[in-house]
Amino acid sequence: MQHLLRLAEDQRLRVVERSGPTLGGFDPATSTIRLSPGMRVRTARSVLAHELGHAHLGHGPATTSAIRAQQERQADEWAASRLISPRAYAEAELLRGPHLASLAFELDVTIELVLAYQRLLRQGAVPVAAA
Numbered sequence: 001m002q003h004l005l006r007l008a009e010d011q012r013l014r015v016v017e018r019s020g021p022t023l024g025g026f027d028p029a030t031s032t033i034r035l036s037p038g039m040r041v042r043t044a045r046s047v048l049a050h051e052l053g054h055a056h057l058g059h060g061p062a063t064t065s066a067i068r069a070q071q072e073r074q075a076d077e078w079a080a081s082r083l084i085s086p087r088a089y090a091e092a093e094l095l096r097g098p099h100l101a102s103l104a105f106e107l108d109v110t111i112e113l114v115l116a117y118q119r120l121l122r123q124g125a126v127p128v129a130a131a
Contacts, residue, residue, distance in 0.1 A: 001041065001044065001045050001048070004045065004048045004049055004052060005048075007052055008033060008048070008052060008055075011031075011052070011055060011056070012031060013031050013032065013033055013052070013055055014030070014031060014032045014033070015032075015033045015035065015048065016032060016033070016034055016035070017034075017035050017036070017037045018034050018035075018036075018037070019036055019037065020034055020036060022036075023035070023036045023039060023043065023047045024036065024047035024048065024050065024051045025051065026051045026054040026055055026059065028054075028055070028058075028059070028060050028061075031055075033048065033051040033052065033055065034051075035047055035048060035051075042104075042105075042108050042109065042110065043110060045083070045108065045109070046079065046083065046109045046110040046112070046113050047110075049078075049079035049082055049083050049113075050075045050076055050078075050079040050112075050113075051075070052078075052079070052082075053074065053075035053076070053077075053078030053079045053082075054071065054075045056078060057071075057074055057075065057078060059071045059074075059075065073116070073119075076112055076113060076115075076116035077116045077117075077119060077120055077125075079109075079113055079116070080109070080113040080114070080116035080117040080120060081117070081120060081125075081126060083107070083108075083109050083113060084107050084109060084113065084114075084117045086126055088107060089103075089107065089117060089121075092106040092107050100114055100115070
């Protein structure tokens with residue numbers, strides 16, 4: 001979590017804990033990432049990485065639901081590629097099998113980020129760990 005907070009600081013982003021309609025949010029106008037209070041560490045880590053993805057990718061307010069869905073997918077994939085290594089994923093799969101919740105627990109991320117990582121693997125966008 002500390003490396004994510006340092007990354008936010010390096011990008012001159014302010015991270016605040018405040019309730020909202022979702023677990024997190026990124027406001028490009030104020031360079032602020034909002035995290036809902038009271039989340040488990042695994043969830044907070046995943047949400048922060050996702051919101052950092054929005055910031056890194058230059059996402060602004062979505063004008064259509066299709067653009068919003070694309071931005072959410074891209075932010076999840078960006079976060080997954082930063083929080084899950086090929087080796088860790090391979091080891092988690094060997095230990096836990098294909099069960100999404102078990103993989104998420106083992107990798108210390110949310111199910112959404114496991115799904116995003118699996119999309120990246122299918123696209124060949126991340127290297128596969130050596131056996």
